[in-house]
Amino acid sequence: MATSETPANDPSGSPDPVVRTPHGRVRGRYEQGVAVFRGIPFAAPPFGPRRFRPPVPPEPWGGVRDAGAYGPTPPKPPYSEAFARFLADPVVAGDDCLNLNVWTPEPGRGARLPVMVWIHGGALTRGSSAVPIYDGTAFARDGVVLVSFNYRLGVEGYGLFPDAPPNLGLHDQLAALEWVHASVAEFGGDPDHVTVFGESAGAISIGALLAAPRARGLFRRAVLQSGPPEVTDRDKVRRLVRRMAARLEVPATAAAFADVDRTRLAEAQAEAGRMAGPILGGPAFGIVVDGDLVPRDPQAALMDGAARDVPLLMGWTSEEYRLWIAPTGLVERIDRLGPLAVALAMARCHCGPEVIRGYRAAHPAATTSELIGQMVTDHLLRVPLHRLADARAGLAPTDGPPPANPPANPPANPPANPPSGIAPATLAAGTHVYEFAWRSNVPGLGACHALELGFVFDAADVPEAERLAGPDAPRELAQEMHEAWVRFAVDGDPGWAPWDASHPVRLFGGGGEENPLVHGPRDAEMALWQAQSRRPDPGRVTRRVTRPPLRVTAPLSAVRRFRRS
Secondary structure, rough: EEEEEEOOOOOOOEEEEEEEEEEEEEEEEOOOOEEEEEEEEEEOOOOOHOOOOOOOOOOOOOOOOEOOOOOOOOOOOOEEEOHHOOOOOOOOOOOOOOOOEEEEEEOOOOEEEEEEEEEOOOOOOOOOOOOOHHHHHHHHHOEEEEEOOOOOOHHHHHEOOOEEEEOOHHHHHHHHHHHHHHHHHHHHHHEEEEEEEEHHHHHHHHHHHHOHHHEEEEEEEEEEEEOOOOOOOHHHHHHHHHHHHHHOOOOOOOHHOOOOOOOHHHHHHHHHHOOOOOOOOOOOOOOOOOOOOOOOOOOHHHHHHOOOOEEEEEEEEOOOOHHHOOOOOOOHHHHHHHHHHHHHHHHHHHHHHHHHHHHHHOOOOOOOOHHHHHHHHHHHHHHHHHHHHHHHHHOOOOOOOOOOOOOOOOOOOOOOOOOOOOOHHHOOOOOEEEEEOOOOOOOOOOOOOOHHHHHHHHOOOOHHHHHOOOOOOOOOHHHHHHHHHHHHHOOOOOOOOOOOOOEEEEOOOOOOOOEEEEOOOHHHHHHHHHHHHHHOOOEEEEEHHHHHOOOOOOHHHHHHHHHHH
């Protein structure tokens, strides 16, 4: 249980909170009326003989360990100069990088408060729990225990080697969730009332954890922000490891990589993955099917009924792609290259010209970069999330354009007789969908990827959040979005109707806040992909079993010319 000791220097005069964990006692701080504990180890340092091995518990410590500052961050390359202007990624030196942080309004076993566990994004290669936007004070202020943690990144966490297990970063996440289940009651949390939430790579990770048998029972609800359940092709990961090995002039084995200096390894990783990204594709680190923690493709498992009892909140920003292309000047290049860029986009999305023609018809005023950006966003993100929401509601995939007049008062619950014929008793727990549409005050960014983070954490005025949002972000919108996430963690209802045949989507910051619930706002685009998947094409290529099988029609020479440009 929580105890108190006299602090060294606390301006409020309150004693520092001291809490017992399975490995020893930790002393936090009271900040703005909230007890904060930072840098608590949940696993041993993953270096030396433990490098490229699954996480193991930390060594117990005697006395009281100070938990007043963020712990070390995992090895990672810095963002390029273009992205560093918009994305904060602090580095804290040290080996003990598998650590976590807790914000709680009431430390002690008697509180039994709802718990939210944050998994950060960063393409599984960057980011940490020390990013200032992820401060959990607002959640604790509103009666939630907030936990955030680090996990191994890049080649250290997601490299594929013949002499090491895969998905080590995901194993770290599982270890952190097991720590929460065992320890959060001491911090005032209810281990049976845990909501896990994450953005981008964090949401992709949650998709894998939802479908992982070993993670069952560790959380009750889940939030996926701008990231679908997915796995990466093993060959893509191996190609990136081989590129790194060639640059380092070492064998492509974990034993050889373990002998390389961490800084040099991070530099080789950054150089080898320089051309990879959501728009261009290419070799990348990602979660892979491993037959153990990830026994099969998470999207397929979830659509087949895995985690049907776990309520989901998931969504996207209106212009995800702008963060991927605006900082690097790709907007101007794509618009200038025109048909060549379209050819690349068709190859990237494995689709034929019917899809791009459909997007032009649906968005006649859009530029080439806007059309391609939305098409890639839909292919990578909205299509799988739409399909997952439909499957959980027992609905057939979207086969055509949305109804001309959606119901004025749509049903609050899934229909009693869903079109697919699935019995109501087998339908999943509620699935709520949102879209973040507020456009940044920074020119060119629009409603881009990661922009919603400052609003979810009610931290839009934090300097690091202003890098993306610009000055004077709407305070009331941050309060609205943050409160919806808190409500979902408390009782599973963020405040709007769950997904059903009318496809209700809660629009945040779309300019029509007097009626923020819209119906089927992306159904026209989704119908294009569904129609494409039904076209006969014996030569089509399918990258994931859960994605519509789409044709590759763009010439490879066009792709290479665009990459060179």
